[in-house]
Amino acid sequence: MSARPVIAVLNGPNLNLLGERDPHAYGTVTLPEIEKLCHTAADRLGYDLDFRQTNHEGVLVDAIHELRHRAAGVVVNAAALSHTSVGLRDALAVVDGPVVEVHLSNIHRREAFRHHSYVAEVADGIVTGCGARGYAMAVEHVAHLADERIGDRS
Ligand code: DQA
Numbered sequence: 001m002s003a004r005p006v007i008a009v010l011n012g013p014n015l016n017l018l019g020e021r022d023p024h025a026y027g028t029v030t031l032p033e034i035e036k037l038c039h040t041a042a043d044r045l046g047y048d049l050d051f052r053q054t055n056h057e058g059v060l061v062d063a064i065h066e067l068r069h070r071a072a073g074v075v076v077n078a079a080a081l082s083h084t085s086v087g088l089r090d091a092l093a094v095v096d097g098p099v100v101e102v103h104l105s106n107i108h109r110r111e112a113f114r115h116h117s118y119v120a121e122v123a124d125g126i127v128t129g130c131g132a133r134g135y136a137m138a139v140e141h142v143a144h145l146a147d148e149r150i151g152d153r154s
Contacts, residue, residue: 004046004047004048005046005047005048005072005146005150006047006048006049006050006067006070006071006072007038007042007047007048007049007050007071007072007073007074007075007139007142007143007146008049008050008051008052008063008067008071008073008074008075009035009038009049009050009051009052009074009075009076009135009138009139010052010053010060010063010064010067010074010075010076010077010078011031011051011052011053011054011076011077011079012053012054012055012057012060012076012077012078012079012080012081012082013054013055013056013079013080013081014055014079014080015031015053015077015079016031016053016055018030018031018034018104019031019033025104025105025110026104026105026131027104027131027132029131029132031053033132034132034135035049035051037132037133037135037136038051038075038135038136038139039051040136041135041136041139041140041143042139042143045139045140045143045147046143047072047139047143047146049139050067050071057081057085057087057088060078060081060088060091061087061088061091064088064091064092064094064095065091065094067095068091068094068095068096069096071095071096071097072097072143072146072149072150073097073098073099073100073142073143073145073146074092074095074097074098074099074100074142075099075100075101075102075135075138075139075142076092076099076100076101076102076119076123077101077102077103077104077135078101078117078119082101082103082107082117082118082119082120083113083114083116083117083118084118085118086118088118088119089118089119089121089122092119092122092123093122097142097145097146097149098124098125098142098145098146098149099119099122099123099124099142100123100124100125100126100127100138100141100142100145101117101119101120101123101125101126101127101128101138102126102127102128102134102135102137102138103126103127103128103129103134104129104130104131104132104134105128105129106128106129107128107129108128108129109129124142124145125138125141125142125145127141
């Protein structure tokens with residue numbers, strides 16, 4: 001087992017299609033490239049990374065349950081489920097560590113149905129509209145919050 005604490009980065013539906021899906025909104029960076037960015041950020045801060053993507057709400061809820069005590073912090077881009085899923089919101093509410101929500105696009109500048117996020121109600125911070133770089137920012141912030149909670153590990 002790893003000696004380093006873990007930051008989980010969870011991705012919801014359709015994010016496996018990044019690179020080909022609506023590049024005007026989401027850019028051309030692929031999910032494997034985003035995973036690399038997150039890995040570099042987490043590693044630099046002394047964390048291991050658990051990076052996942054699923055198109056299924058229940059799988060995401062199960063992943064959150066599995067990680068709720070194990071992850072030092074969770075970064076989540078729930079994609080469309082952000083705007084629809086009370087179940088996902090309730091699962092995130094029982095996570096021990098800090099939760100940071102991330103969106104590639106600025107959801108407040110888009111269609112009205114994207115303006116509300118259930119995830120935001122249980123998130124310690126939100127990064128939206130900063131593209132793929134936003135993931136690295138979210139990892140950095142969740143690590144900072146986790147460090148504060150478990151005491152500075154340096
Ligand atoms: C998204 C924004 C959501 O509204 C959308 O459904 C997505 C991606 C983003 O990263 O900008 O799939 O979460």
